[in-house]
Amino acid sequence: MKIIIILIIISLLVAISFLVAFLWAVKSGQFDDRYTPSVRVLFDEEKKSDNNKL
Amino acid sequence: MSDKKAYINEQVICYHCGDTCKDKTVGKEEKYFCCMGCKIVFEILEENKLCKYYDFEKSPGISPAVRSESKYSYMEDEQTAGQILDFSGDDINTVTFLIPQMHCSSCIWLLENINKLNSGIISSRVNFLQKKLSLKFLNDKTSLKEISELLDSIGYEPLINLESVEKKKKSNYNKKLYYKIGVAGFAAGNIMLFSFPEYLGLDRNLDGVFGSFFGYLNLLISIPVLLYSASVYYIPAIKALRKRAINIDFPISLGIFVLFLRSAYEILTQSGAGYSDSLTMLVFLLLVGKIFQNKTYDALNFERTYKSYFPLSVAIIKSGIETTIPLSKLKKGDRIIVRNGELIPADSILFKGDGNIDYGFVTGESIPVNKILGEIVYAGGKQYGGAIELEVLKDVSQSYLTQLWNNDTFTKKEDKNVSWFSNIVGKYFTVVVLLIANISTIIWLNINPVVALSVFTAVLIVACPCAIALAIPFTLGNALRNYGKEKFYLKNINTIERLARTDTIVFDKTGTITQSGNSSVSFIGEPLDELEKSLVKSISRHSTHPLSRRVYLEYQDCEHFEISNLKEHSGKGISGNILISRVALGSYGFVTGKEKTDKYSEDDKSSKVYFSINDRLRGVFSINNSYRKGLKEVIEKLEKDFELHLLSGDNENEKPHLSKIFKNNSLLHFKQSPEDKLNYILRLQADGKRVLMIGDGLNDAGAIKQSDVGISVSEDISGFSPSCDGILDSEKFSKLPEMILYSKTSMKIIYLSFIFSVLYNIVGLYFAVNGLLSPLFAAVLMPVSSVSVVLFCVIVSNFMAKKKLGKIRFNNVL
Numbered sequence A: 001m002k003i004i005i006i007l008i009i010i011s012l013l014v015a016i017s018f019l020v021a022f023l024w025a026v027k028s029g030q031f032d033d034r035y036t037p038s039v040r041v042l043f044d045e046e047k048k049s050d051n052n053k054l
Numbered sequence B: 001m002s003d004k005k006a007y008i009n010e011q012v013i014c015y016h017c018g019d020t021c022k023d024k025t026v027g028k029e030e031k032y033f034c035c036m037g038c039k040i041v042f043e044i045l046e047e048n049k050l051c052k053y054y055d056f057e058k059s060p061g062i063s064p065a066v067r068s069e070s071k072y073s074y075m076e077d078e079q080t081a082g083q084i085l086d087f088s089g090d091d092i093n094t095v096t097f098l099i100p101q102m103h104c105s106s107c108i109w110l111l112e113n114i115n116k117l118n119s120g121i122i123s124s125r126v127n128f129l130q131k132k133l134s135l136k137f138l139n140d141k142t143s144l145k146e147i148s149e150l151l152d153s154i155g156y157e158p159l160i161n162l163e164s165v166e167k168k169k170k171s172n173y174n175k176k177l178y179y180k181i182g183v184a185g186f187a188a189g190n191i192m193l194f195s196f197p198e199y200l201g202l203d204r205n206l207d208g209v210f211g212s213f214f215g216y217l218n219l220l221i222s223i224p225v226l227l228y229s230a231s232v233y234y235i236p237a238i239k240a241l242r243k244r245a246i247n248i249d250f251p252i253s254l255g256i257f258v259l260f261l262r263s264a265y266e267i268l269t270q271s272g273a274g275y276s277d278s279l280t281m282l283v284f285l286l287l288v289g290k291i292f293q294n295k296t297y298d299a300l301n302f303e304r305t306y307k308s309y310f311p312l313s314v315a316i317i318k319s320g321i322e323t324t325i326p327l328s329k330l331k332k333g334d335r336i337i338v339r340n341g342e343l344i345p346a347d348s349i350l351f352k353g354d355g356n357i358d359y360g361f362v363t364g365e366s367i368p369v370n371k372i373l374g375e376i377v378y379a380g381g382k383q384y385g386g387a388i389e390l391e392v393l394k395d396v397s398q399s400y401l402t403q404l405w406n407n408d409t410f411t412k413k414e415d416k417n418v419s420w421f422s423n424i425v426g427k428y429f430t431v432v433v434l435l436i437a438n439i440s441t442i443i444w445l446n447i448n449p450v451v452a453l454s455v456f457t458a459v460l461i462v463a464c465p466c467a468i469a470l471a472i473p474f475t476l477g478n479a480l481r482n483y484g485k486e487k488f489y490l491k492n493i494n495t496i497e498r499l500a501r502t503d504t505i506v507f508d509k510t511g512t513i514t515q516s517g518n519s520s521v522s523f524i525g526e527p528l529d530e531l532e533k534s535l536v537k538s539i540s541r542h543s544t545h546p547l548s549r550r551v552y553l554e555y556q557d558c559e560h561f562e563i564s565n566l567k568e569h570s571g572k573g574i575s576g577n578i579l580i581s582r583v584a585l586g587s588y589g590f591v592t593g594k595e596k597t598d599k600y601s602e603d604d605k606s607s608k609v610y611f612s613i614n615d616r617l618r619g620v621f622s623i624n625n626s627y628r629k630g631l632k633e634v635i636e637k638l639e640k641d642f643e644l645h646l647l648s649g650d651n652e653n654e655k656p657h658l659s660k661i662f663k664n665n666s667l668l669h670f671k672q673s674p675e676d677k678l679n680y681i682l683r684l685q686a687d688g689k690r691v692l693m694i695g696d697g698l699n700d701a702g703a704i705k706q707s708d709v710g711i712s713v714s715e716d717i718s719g720f721s722p723s724c725d726g727i728l729d730s731e732k733f734s735k736l737p738e739m740i741l742y743s744k745t746s747m748k749i750i751y752l753s754f755i756f757s758v759l760y761n762i763v764g765l766y767f768a769v770n771g772l773l774s775p776l777f778a779a780v781l782m783p784v785s786s787v788s789v790v791l792f793c794v795i796v797s798n799f800m801a802k803k804k805l806g807k808i809r810f811n812n813v814l
Helices: A003-027 A036-040 A046-053 B002-008 B036-047 B078-084 B105-112 B144-153 B162-166 B175-194 B208-229 B231-242 B249-268 B276-293 B402-406 B420-447 B449-462 B466-485 B493-501 B509-513 B530-540 B546-554 B588-592 B631-639 B652-661 B674-686 B698-706 B730-769 B775-805
Strands: B085-088 B092-098 B121-127 B132-138 B313-318 B321-326 B335-338 B348-352 B355-358 B369-371 B388-392 B488-490 B504-508 B521-524 B563-569 B573-578 B581-586 B606-613 B616-624 B643-647 B691-695 B709-714 B726-729
Touching (some): A003 B175, B175 B208, B175 B231, B231 B276, B249 B276, B276 B466, B420 B466, B420 B493, B493 B730, B504 B674, B509 B643, B530 B606, B546 B606, B546 B616, B631 B652, B674 B698, B691 B698
Parallel strands (some): B504 B691, B691 B709
Antiparallel strands (some): B085 B092, B092 B132, B335 B388, B355 B369
């Protein structure tokens, strides 16, 4: 049963890695603008639109 | 197809900007435009294969403003350019422009593809909510001036002013709060998982090792929550204590600390499982509330001073040569040039040119006033027409308008942002809780001294006013959003609380209860011929009275004659000789010389301007007053609960009409200067009144700032408004009474939820003083009480918003 202690420590490390990922995301500005990316993702790549016209 | 269109007489919509076209004269390949400006933008985009712009939204464009050649020439000055740039390197420069015109996804697409119009631009990025465009460009290929001119030419005029340069890189969103909530959420989730054996009573069945292992782990994880995440409560609590006051943060901090200490004691002595789960969950929920209440309108600016409107630099003439200098270096006696659409930066004397100045920024009335040589022009006016030369009379900060900002009201830093209710609660709550804790401890010392300390801590833990600390941010944060959907944008949640406590409302007249540029002029009498129209134009052009100026606007396209023997009687009328005729324009008494009013005055809904030629009454201009829709109803509703005042910068000739709307005539004041308005608010406050000021122009800025709640009514919310607590879209003016009532309702919801949380606390206290508070019970009671209070607040608040403010629409992106 003592193996559980090791498993729990591993699970905690995984959780900490997610926390670090979140803190990094905030720091790098991913939460700065919560609207524009939602519009930007709908714009086609430029090459595609040229092909469509042809 | 197009013939059929014309046959049905369908309105032609401009393909670029969506305005109605007068006719089909400006067109190209079945696409029609309202003006040449729009067509030029379309052609630029077509030439560069950017017509996808028109695919995302229908008619997304902005009609470009007419611009003078040298509008951006000040950017050539290296020092000025350096102020505007974010970063200036050897090859690459970066700059961030504020572009208020940005309004749809087409705008985002075009601005992010701007490099197709100027190959010197390497990258462009839009932040739509803040209406900002960040650009990187190559130094040797293009310049700041070229880019600004390009943006301007396609309708996206970058807003550059003194303030945007002085206060750069000020981000109003709080990254630290996100870090803190991340840490607290991580801790709360993990500790709850590790507490499951305890909840289910498993740890007693397993080896004793597990119980203590989980305990130590929980304690370890909760340390960053105690020291880092919860610090947002300690700092205000300590600040208040230094001022010898107790606010709501104090009992919360106390509860958090006692929770931790007791947990640490239990875990380290192995006498119990501790309350780490309750502690972290509590901090997490409180921080969620803090995030929720921090709803900000990025695109709006509530902190404006005159600096937000003043240009960065000004063109001066020095020994015959025109140069550009920064505004801060402008001195008395300098000769400056102000061009079409530019702002006059300091009080000056008109030296050369034809002054046609719009004081819309200052008074809210945007009809241009004519100024002749030698007259004083005040800072804040905008010149329309040809360029004028001025000689500066006063420093920028000492001008009539700007000296208002030297007043104490603007220099002292006032703490308007403290919640009144939560501080009252905090104070009494803390006293009562400490009393209960001490009394129950003394009683337990006599019965069973062993448990006395645990009872003391249990009381402090249970009594932590977390439910009320959640009710306020959630109710008011929710109300703030509901207001936003109704186009009433408030600075922060404390504004709602102060709004609910006001008992006096002061209105500004021009631009606030009147609508600028929406009045209609009709002539009663024999129709005027062309010559007579020119006479009207020539005389009204010189008048300073708003009504005559309105008449002037109607005939400004007519021919203009020189005028002699010009006399203006303030508030009465204006007269003069034109050609061979004597012409008078003004009130009935002034024009005819008779006292009694005549047949034209029967209908009293409009203001009248009488017109005579050679002392013969020629007719009357009837000007429909431009009061906002529903003003009468708004005043009627508000008069029940509030004392209403009116402060107007204009003269008294609207008084008869206004006194029909406002019941208490003695509270209508005219000819008020910006300082008068400010002092009036101060006097009201000295009488113990809590004042709501509703204004619009910079001349109200002092009064709005000084009042308990200052609201600015604006036709264009992202455009112009003075520093204020809230901005109301003028189209929603008629809903003002309901909006104010909703703030009172919101406060009632908070009082109710406060009663709920007190009930929860009493239940908890019962268990605590009896020494029965188990960690499991605390872990259940705390989230249940918090979540139920939050749900209650949000649901009731939304329900009342629907009832009071009408159906809520969800299409307003801000």
